[in-house]
Amino acid sequence: MDIKKIPPAYTPEKLLQIAFNRAAKEARKVQVRNKGLRKKRAEERRVRESADYIVSYLTRMEKLGDKIETADPFHRELLETCIGLKRVHSAIDRLSWARIKIAKLEVRSRRNIRMRKGDPVTLRKDFYGKTASILGKTRGELNFLGDVKLAIKNLPTIKEGYTVVLAGMPNVGKSSLLRGLTPSTPEIQTYPFTTKNILLGYIPVGPREIQIIDTPGILDRPLADRNHIEKQAILALRELADLILFVFDPTETCGYPMNSQISLYREIESNFQNVNPVLNKSDITPGETSEKVEKEIGGPTLKCSATEDRIDEVKSFILQSSKNRL
Numbered sequence: 001m002d003i004k005k006i007p008p009a010y011t012p013e014k015l016l017q018i019a020f021n022r023a024a025k026e027a028r029k030v031q032v033r034n035k036g037l038r039k040k041r042a043e044e045r046r047v048r049e050s051a052d053y054i055v056s057y058l059t060r061m062e063k064l065g066d067k068i069e070t071a072d073p074f075h076r077e078l079l080e081t082c083i084g085l086k087r088v089h090s091a092i093d094r095l096s097w098a099r100i101k102i103a104k105l106e107v108r109s110r111r112n113i114r115m116r117k118g119d120p121v122t123l124r125k126d127f128y129g130k131t132a133s134i135l136g137k138t139r140g141e142l143n144f145l146g147d148v149k150l151a152i153k154n155l156p157t158i159k160e161g162y163t164v165v166l167a168g169m170p171n172v173g174k175s176s177l178l179r180g181l182t183p184s185t186p187e188i189q190t191y192p193f194t195t196k197n198i199l200l201g202y203i204p205v206g207p208r209e210i211q212i213i214d215t216p217g218i219l220d221r222p223l224a225d226r227n228h229i230e231k232q233a234i235l236a237l238r239e240l241a242d243l244i245l246f247v248f249d250p251t252e253t254c255g256y257p258m259n260s261q262i263s264l265y266r267e268i269e270s271n272f273q274n275v276n277p278v279l280n281k282s283d284i285t286p287g288e289t290s291e292k293v294e295k296e297i298g299g300p301t302l303k304c305s306a307t308e309d310r311i312d313e314v315k316s317f318i319l320q321s322s323k324n325r326l
């Protein structure tokens with residue numbers, strides 16, 4: 001579903017103003033010779049047109065629910081983490097409640113006008129007043145769903161296809177590596193409701209491309225430090241990542257000692273498939289340090305220097321891994 005089909009967020013007053021103005025305009029088009037009958041028809045038209053507009057607005061707003069349901073798991077988890085889906089659904093329920101109430105009121109008001117159960121103008125005003133009062137009860141929800149729409153609009157667009165996710169503690173060189181691996185400037189996308197940015201870069205391979213993602217704040221600290229919801233967002237990366245490169249800084253200039261880097265690596269390795277260690281900052285790493293680290297990790301690693309453009313080993317590994325998957 002297209003997010004553009006979700007209407008802009010209006011306050012109840014704004015929504016009523018638009019609906020009533022449209023209704024008044026439509027009512028002026030009523031052409032009946034008999035004055036009394038014309039008045040009746042015009043007021044009935046105002047009720048119908050305003051109700052139609054409001055009901056259709058609310059229906060379209062409620063579609064935010066489908067938009068979330070059909071989002072891919074990573075996006076759904078991001079939304080869950082940032083706004084909480086339970087709250088979204090209860091706001092949508094409130095809009096449905098208002099929509100149904102206004103639709104019923106419309107049927108009753110029009111019938112009353114047609115059956116001459118009072119002065120048509122008074123009956124129509126009565127409908128307007130009650131509608132305003134119902135909509136007033138959805139003020140908080142309309143406002144909140146406006147924010148949700150914005151969050152959905154700003155979700156990072158992640159393409160399908162072979163995807164490499166970069167993991168590792170802060171400052172080890174993940175973003176530098178992404179920049180080095182991808183020939184064009186990376187796309188920068190914001191997470192909803194935070195100031196964090198996701199970096200996306202692409203390695204062209206013939207007509208296809210390999211996508212590389214650097215998601216700060218996600219795979220950069222132990223799961224034990226996370227609440228339940230954050231864990232969900234992290235685990236949703238499983239659906240997305242074909243290959244995870246875990247970046248180490250053996251020089252520890254990043255500020256994190258090797259033992260904490262290794263324990264995060266172990267954790268990610270046990271929760272995800274296809275996790276591969278990369279030793280970055282090889283330009284300033286003594287040979288014996290790399291060997292020691294490899295021993296601790298328990299196997300060979302890829303070595304690179306992201307800032308010195310020595311990243312061929314990593315690049316060929318990515319190309320090799322993606323070979324039968326593109």
Ligand SMILES: Nc1nc2c(ncn2[C@@H]2O[C@H](COP(=O)(O)OP(=O)(O)OP(=O)(O)O)[C@@H](O)[C@H]2O)c(=O)[nH]1
Pocket residue numbers: 168169170171172173174175176177216220280281282283284304305306307308
């Ligand atoms: N000498 C050297 N410095 C590097 C290398 N790669 C990255 N750096 C430096 O390490 C610092 C951190 O690099 P970033 O690429 O920002 O690291 P990051 O992992 O993306 O950090 P966060 O986004 O905070 O998680 C920067 O000052 C880089 O210049 C490298 O291969 N060699």
Ligand SMILES: [Mg+2]
Pocket residue numbers: 174175176214216
């Ligand atoms: Mg970074």
